[in-house]
Amino acid sequence: MKDQANVLSGFNGVLAPGVKPALLVIDFQRGFTEAGVSPLASDCSAAIASTNRLIAALRETGPVIFTVVGYSANYADIGCWMQKCQSLSTLVRGTAACELDPRLDFDAQRDLILHKTQASAFFGTALPGILAAAHCDMLVVAGCTTSGCVRASVVDAMQYGFPPFVVRDCVTDRSAAQHESNLIDMSSKYAEVVAIDAMLAELGSIAGQQLPA
Known part of the structure; x- marks a missing residue:
């Protein structure tokens, strides 16, 4: 799915799969997935179902890490982001908006939740x-x-x-146009974008066993 103009400009490389994978599940929290909890929410049902397949496949080969974005009640830790997105004010730690979606196969004994205040899961964590x-x-x-x-x-x-590998069936956006545009851009410059069946096959190869469909 690489954009032809980027390919001609030299953005045509491919990241090689590794042997020590980790899974990063970003912000599948009720404020983004459950209507009525926050204006930021949209239908993430299909992506969550596909993500659960990934979780089951990856738990035996590497860490499973979830992120939740949220703020103190006085917003002292939000920086200037709320100037662009006022609905971020609904993401207060300790409220329903900052709870993981209950449909996720989260295992409190094995998995990790990282709390963040900005867009990147790496920033300040x-x-x-x-x-x-x-x-x-x-x-x-x-x-x-x-x-x-x-x-x-x-x-x-x-x-x-x-090296990041984005599973296209497991990511979603409020805007279909932005979803597709950003998948193309990430594929061109920053990541491999793969279908879930291909990723499950790769994880099966890493684990040395057939993984469930």
Whole structure:
């Protein structure tokens, strides 16, 4: 899905899959996935269902990390972002908007939740150190939104040296146009964008076993 103009400009490389994957599930929290909880919400049902397939496949081969974006009640930690998006004010820590979507196969005994205040999962969090300690050489990415926190995290993943693999069935956006445009751009410059069946096959190869469909 690489844009032809980018290919002709030299943006035509391919990231090689690694052997130490980690899964990053970005902001599938009720404020983004459940109507009525926040104006930021949209229908993420299909992406969440596909993400659960990824979680089941990856738990035996690497860490599964979830992020939640949220703020203190006085917004002292939001910076200037709310000047552009006033609906971020609905994402207050301790409220329903900052709870993981209950449809996710989150395991509190095995998985990790990172709390963030900005778009990138790397900004102001322990994520780089966690991935380095796990010897991660392949970051599988799911979550929302494609044009926002997913893209920001993918760009930082590349810059920190953790090759990102975006599973297109597992990311979503309020805008279909922005979703597709950002998938094309990430594929051209910053990541591999792959279908879930291809990613499950790759994870099966890494784990040395057939994974469930």
